[in-house]
Amino acid sequence: MHEPKEPHSLKAYENLEFMHSPQAREVRILAEFTEPRSRLRKAGVEGTIVFFGSARTPPLDEAQETVRELEARTGVDKELSRARALLKVAPYYEQARELAHRLSTWSTQGKHGLIVCSGGGHGIMGAANRGAYDAGAPSVGLNISLPFEQHANPWITPELAFQFHYFFLRKYWFVHTSRAIVVFPGGFGTMDEMFEVMTLKQTGKLGRPKPIVIFGREYWERVLNLDAFVETGMVDPEDLSLWHWSDSVDEAFEYLTKELGEVHLQKPKVGYEEPDPLP
Numbered sequence: 001m002h003e004p005k006e007p008h009s010l011k012a013y014e015n016l017e018f019m020h021s022p023q024a025r026e027v028r029i030l031a032e033f034t035e036p037r038s039r040l041r042k043a044g045v046e047g048t049i050v051f052f053g054s055a056r057t058p059p060l061d062e063a064q065e066t067v068r069e070l071e072a073r074t075g076v077d078k079e080l081s082r083a084r085a086l087l088k089v090a091p092y093y094e095q096a097r098e099l100a101h102r103l104s105t106w107s108t109q110g111k112h113g114l115i116v117c118s119g120g121g122h123g124i125m126g127a128a129n130r131g132a133y134d135a136g137a138p139s140v141g142l143n144i145s146l147p148f149e150q151h152a153n154p155w156i157t158p159e160l161a162f163q164f165h166y167f168f169l170r171k172y173w174f175v176h177t178s179r180a181i182v183v184f185p186g187g188f189g190t191m192d193e194m195f196e197v198m199t200l201k202q203t204g205k206l207g208r209p210k211p212i213v214i215f216g217r218e219y220w221e222r223v224l225n226l227d228a229f230v231e232t233g234m235v236d237p238e239d240l241s242l243w244h245w246s247d248s249v250d251e252a253f254e255y256l257t258k259e260l261g262e263v264h265l266q267k268p269k270v271g272y273e274e275p276d277p278l279p
Contacts, residue, residue, distance in 0.1 A: 032169040036162055040140075040177065043160055046113030048140055048177040049103055049256070051096060052193045053124025053184030056086065063090035089185055092216060093127045096184050099215075099249045100131025100139075106257055108137050114179055114260065115139055118153075119170075119193075120161065124184045126153035140177070142170050171196060180211045180256050183243075185219040201242050202235075211259035212243040213252050 018024055058066070067087050070080040100116045107114040116132040118125035120141030132139035133155040141156030144164045152161060164170040175197065183194045194214070200206050214220055229235040246252040 029166060029169065032164055032166055033172070036173050039159065039162075043138070043157075044113070045115060045138075045140070045160070045177070047115075047179035048117035049100075049107075049114055049260075050117045050174055050178040050181045051100060051124060051128035051184065052119070052181065052186065052190050053092070053096060053127075054089075054186035054190055055119075055121040055123040055125060056187070057093045057123040057127070057185070058086055058090050059093050059127075060087075060090040063087040089219070092184050092219075093124060095215070095249050096124045096127035096182075097131040097134070099182065099252055100128040101135045102131075102249065102253050103256065104132040104135035104137035104139070106253075108135065112260070115160075117142065117174070117177060118156075119143065119174075119189075120152050120156060120163075122151065122153050124186065126155060129153055129155035142173055144170050175200065175206070178210060180213070180260055182213045182215055182252065182256070185216045191224075198242055202239055209263055211256055211263075213246050213256060214243045215246050215252060217245045217247055 012018060013027070019027065063083070063086050066083045067080070070076050070083050103114075104116055106112070115138050116128050117140035118128040120129075120143030125141070129139045129141060130153070138157040138160060139155065140160045140162070141152060142162050142164060143152050144167065152163075162173070164173075171193065174193065181197055183190065197206075197210075197212060201210065201212065220226075226240060230237050230240060244255055246255065
């Protein structure tokens with residue numbers, strides 16, 4: 001007869017095998033829904049200015065150096081073609097960095113409590129966090145685990161660096177914290193984020209008006225024929241005014257600070273629930 005063993009006393013939430021199992025999916029979802037609220041409140045974040053854009057957009061100096069190096073080599077036609085393509089969009093990196101710097105400085109000096117937020121990766125996301133870092137201001141990074149491209153940039157404020165597993169919860173925190181949104185050129189991911197916000201604004205589910213800037217009209221009108229929505233009756237003509245076009249840092253900065261000053265600076269802090277706009 002064997003000796004009795006002491007009962008297993010590990011609490012369910014300390015059982016990592018269970019917490020990473022399919023049966024605990026709801027618990028993990030709840031954690032990604034509630035933990036960011038706690039951290040944002042603790043940091044005193046009153047709202048964010050969200051930057052969307054491609055993770056692939058390089059800084060201008062790096063893009064130029066890459067092209068020079070590849071031009072000096074042979075047998076790299078495909079790499080060179082891609083490098084030249086990225087060089088064309090590299091100026092957007094510099095503009096995102098400058099705009100984030102100016103908005104961070106404006107918020108810090110005015111004690112507005114609004115900070116820059118990005119998807120946490122490199123490219124335009126890194127440029128936004130880097131601009132805030134240059135201004136000596138904190139910034140948020142809402143990163144997501146992906147098999148490629150998405151690695152946290154070093155300019156995010158460490159205590160405001162989040163790592164998500166679920167896309168829909170990452171999107172929730174983008175929208176819930178935002179007081180304004182700036183969309184720089186990007187690919188499928190950026191379009192996904194942009195159209196989700198447009199849909200929420202069109203259907204009145206944002207809960208508050210948010211200024212939305214789409215930056216780089218030439219780029220966006222090349223990849224999207226938005227007028228075709230109206231021409232085919234898919235959206236109303238006034239739906240094309242859900243956002244504001246901008247092609248310069250000066251103009252985007254003036255528009256955003258004016259809109260934020262008129263609508264958002266007296267609103268409650270992030271994480272404090274507002275009345276549901278639906279009846």
